[in-house]
Amino acid sequence: MTAPVLVTGAAGFIGHATAHRLLDRGERVIGVDIVNDYYDVALKEARLATFADRDGFDFHRIDIADADAVAALVRDHRIRRVVHLAAQAGVRYSLENPFAYERSNLAGHLSVMEACRHAPGFAHLVYASSSSVYGDRPMGGAGFSEDEAATDPVSLYAATKRACELMSQSYARLYGFPQTGLRFFTVYGPWGRPDMAYFGFTQKIMRGEPIEVYGEGRMARDFTYIDDIVDGIVGALDHPPAPGGHRVLNIGDSHSVGLMEMIETLEHAIGREAVKVMRPMQPGDVTATYADISRLNALTGYKPKVMLAEGLARFADWYHDFYRINARG
Secondary structure, eight states: OOOOEEEETTTSHHHHHHHHHHHHTTOOEEEEOOOOSSSOHHHHHHHHHTTTTOTTEEEEOOOTTOHHHHHHHHHHTTOOEEEEOOOOOOTTHHHHOHHHHIIIIIIHHHHHHHHHHTSTTOOEEEEEEEGGGGOSOOOOSSOBOTTSOOOOOSSHHHHHHHHHHHHHHHHHHHHOOOEEEEEEOOEESTTOOTTSHHHHHHHHHHHTOOEEEGGGGOOEEOOEEHHHHHHHHHHHHTSOOSTTOEEEEEESOSOOEEHHHHHHHHHHHHTSOOOEEEOOOOTTOOSBOOBOOHHHHHHHOOOOOOOHHHHHHHHHHHHHHHHTOOTTO
């Protein structure tokens, strides 16, 4: 029997969706999450509850920074493939609680790599990086490329993600196991994170409360629907580099959308206009993101399918159902 896939961050937005996709195709999945209170624990528990009737899913509530616990899990279940998505997320929160990023992102990543390097026949570690590693560079005609130096992070979160890439590069060379880092651009959709702008905007618009629009609305993001992101994750998992190889790949939509356009699209999906309060740029934020996804496409055939209007409409419907709010009222 094929060994299960370890998915860290299984109670999180992307980890939850990835675990379900792997189960859908007949994989066994070991899910790991500490289920911290960075955002609504009830939402995380609700995500976990969706696995209750899924055969082949086994959940462990552990801290990925606990190196002994992670090593024991990998050893006991004979793990050979890992999708490492657990991390302390959020640019702004890194200004308030920096040591959470040291533990979850740096010590956690090291724990996972150490467990992988001691696993006999280990096949592939896919881990989450971030588009934030590119810093606040000017938008040009082309998308952000993996060839860029990524040496000027503007937040601690971004710095930890770039550090994880360098740690993985060194471990791949030292210990010979294949690794792929995925630089996620802005991911959205049902079961998403409440700290993300589109989620918070939806909450406030439905309650009739004003929304705060940072950067005076002049920011832009490469919004990528969750199902498309999972396509890329699973595709990357199935195409490991050669032994000792390490690579980083962008994973996004390759279409940058202005913040005001996103808000207008969300208003249409909800059926209600937002009251907007313009605010200056927040520390740690970047002006724009835009993914060049040509390498992931060449490797896996990755091609996003869900446009923003459809994706936000799906999110609004999910939000209405999940929170029992009359979104069209």
